Amino acid sequence: MKQIVLKVHPKDNVLVALQDLTKGQIIPFNGSQYTLVEDIPAKHKFITESLPTGGAVTMYGVLIGKAKQDIPVGARISTSNLKHAAEEYQLSDHRRTGWHIPDVSRWKEKTFKGFHRADGSVGTANYWLVVPLVFCENRNVEVLKEALLEELGYARPKKYNDLTKQLIAAYQKGINIDTVEFSEPASDDVQAGRHLFKNVDGIKFLAHEGGCGGIRQDAQTLCGLLAGYITHPNVAGATVLSLGCQNAQVAMLQEEIAKRSPNFSKPLYILEQQKEGLETDLLAKAVKQTFAGLVAADQFTRQPAPLSKIVIGLECGGSDGFSGISANPAVGYTSDLLVAMGGSVILSEFPELCGVEQEISDRCTTQEAAKKFIDLMRSYNARAQAVGSGFDMNPSPGNIKDGLITDAIKSAGAAKKGGTSPVADVLDYPEQVTKPGLNLLCTPGNDVESTTAEVGSGATVVLFTTGLGTPTGNPIAPVVKISTNTVLYNKMRDIIDLNAGTIIDGEETIEQCGERILDYIIKVASGEIIISAVRHGQDDFIPWKRGVSL
Template sequence: MPPLVPLSDVALHLSERDEVAIALRPLVAGTIIDIGEGLLPVTLRADIPQSHKFALADIPEGAQVHKYGQSIGRATHTVLAGDHVHSQNLGMDLTEREHEFGTTHTELTAPAGETPTFLGYPRADGRVGTRNYIGILTSVNCSATAANLIADAFRGFALDEFENVDGVMALTHTSGCGLVPTSEGGQVLLRTLQGYARHPNFGGLLVVGLGCEMVPVESLVEGYGLPEDTIVSTMNIQGEGGVRATVKEGIARIRAMLPELNTRRRVPAPVSKLVLGLNCGGSDGFSGITANPALGVASDRLVSYGGTSVLAETPEVFGAEHLLTSRAVAPEVGQKLLDRIEWWKGYAEQGGGSLDNNPSPGNKAGGLTTILEKSLGAVAKGGQADLSAVYEYAEPVTEPGFVFMDTPGYDPVSVTGIIAGGATVVCFTTGRGSVFGAKPTPSIKIATNTAMYEKMADDMDLNAGRIVDGTATIAEVGEEIFDLIIRVASGEQTVSEELGVGQEEFVPWQFGTVT
């Protein structure tokens, strides 16, 4: 008979309520696990991949299955102790959750001593940028090619003499005409483009249109709170006489901006000026155990100093929203989150799906079975702080503290909305290995497991997998993330910036009628 293996050596049992444990490494069928004094050992009835679940006891058909002490679904047929618990025997739990408002309050106290600072670019409106970019904003898809050609002129060595300018980027999209600007979809696009136009990481802005579109260039920069020190220039292809003339003139206008923007310097600013975006992609069974809760520690630290932290991805808090509403500072804040989830239920049904169509195939390969399981891990990015506000997609984030923005779960679309709202640093956790960037805002990528980190080290900034390896605690990694946020905000490049990733990830959320 094989020797008994202590449960803590091979798996994580997160709560006394949980009927499942999570494998720390690949386990083979026949392994006998000692699950505690007075309890019968469990023999694995199947191979268990790393970060996947196995049953610690028999689970009757229809019974709830718990992880994190919360329901992650119901057994679709009888599960025996030692079984691999996944899509073949675990389905959605449609039980309505009770929602309380403001019943959970965590008093966050900043550590003693001076408030940390970062080196940023102060803007005329009081905000502080973490980068100094020139953006080429397009009002319509028809001007995308011209914008890209203008930006291409400033790649490589073109900016070497302007060391304080981080780059020139084209912000292109697939809309801007053929839609009703006053419709919900039209308003979302306008909010997104206007949010980027006034973003503190853009010191200069060239807005390029065609000339006959439904979203004119002036509507993106006039009357929407651009900092007075943003250098703005607008142009239309039809007015300039075609693409060639527009590209030539656009290059000249940006060259004229560069000397002024290069005079701007980083100065110390309190971390309360930072707006941190929280996002995850390519999640796995370790995401809610390592990187996400560690990021939650960093988020709470920032909030304790008066900063702002933005959680998003509404389809990926579905099933865990009760954990957020209980932290709402007022009933109307919690209710706004529930209203957005109800909107999403209808939106998913219109598309022939449901919110449980998520997780993705990659998530499931990493051990996540239902949206409930994924959401319970995802909300850990938000730490323990009170929920102070809920915003619609791309709305300006004005409330300090921990807030929520309604976005899709699709990473580029989600982060585009967060940045439009004003995020100046993004932390992005991943278990499968997402390659992601988000110009003009630096994106810090945090790996949830060591195996993926080592395989994709050139694409990751920090390894939170050490938490399950036993070489670091959640609190220790959380402090590392917070320190890295400050260094990146002060100018240290992330790996995605070094690779030049981030321009193509500008993807505004597009929905509604196109005529």
């Protein structure tokens, strides 16, 4: 008989509905019976013990909220009867770094085919970047995009142009446009095989709205992020456009590049418009130099590399009530597998670690790292509270609708992506990953800001779990989309790559799903699988200005 409810942790006083349950239904579980006093939609939770006003609700073994009113057995927890609450935390003298190291013998001899760089890193792709140092150069970046992509075979097919032409024709003839049907092209892939440079995956343009105005720290942070992309293993070189008078100066970018790569040797062409003079001179020179850079980039070919060279970013977006019991823990097991093989993983989204601070800080291998994590969490939350917000306001309407009632319940599930391994390092945005193992990176919970940051810190593949459906991608790193439930996977298969709903359906264990994800990553990292976000050209890039973003 298929399981219909789940108790995540022995200490919990809620059960998760794995399917829609109805009022009056009697739910047997572990020798007890619970009569539901209202309908419980799938993904939501109901109380297993009567709670007075102020009573604690526990899930994942941690405090996730307190009752606003008396809550009877069999009632659904919701924003009307539950408020956010989380355990207090403090710096501990004890390091709890023991963990169950998974068996990785199956992958011991496996490799992936990547692009080897002079600094010893290995990329999962080979891109050329065009980077503006300030938003004033975005228009010139667009001109370069028009000049390069079509002619070099990197332009995306104009998928909906025929539909527009048909609508125009129908309108002009007085035909009802509702009768015009869209015909899906045979393939929406980039024009594979038509690239002049066979070993270059593409040219990516990192347009942004920063570089001047704001505060000087914004410029320094932006240069750090851009330096992270320029020195990234998935990048062969870059063309940088500067106006000349902005806060984000060329010297600042070069300083940040040197921090990350002291022996930086990639082709890097920097053009300053106020020095070059005429726009035509600037852009003609940029096209010529970019073309020369592509010639150099095309000399790289994929070669075998150990799996320890893969750096995985861990992200979730459009989360639902199943995220913390299917896709997130499966990704967490994948993380543990890679860490056991000497690889690096990045767990970010600090507003979504609210309520699990004690456990995570205790897992830090050093007292210094634990203190850094706690200081970052407290200062971040304090900044949010100073403008009338706070981590408790993190869950989105979509999160709440699908069972993530408080930030603590969302965070406890989100943290599962980090697996169980010790925390090797704590990084403040936009610092770079330098250590193998689990790394914590301070970012917002915002999907694109966080994914942008993880890649800037060195992630060569990102695992992105979603329960509602999120198309997020990245210009230079494949963002593998993993659904938490089978309904979503079947509904939005054009943007979802893998289904972890098999765990909810009882078809796989968390460990089996985690192993399947790792096998998939190896193929993605080798260029054997082109994931959905790459096929669709989903090149989301939003730098974080270190303001209050949840």
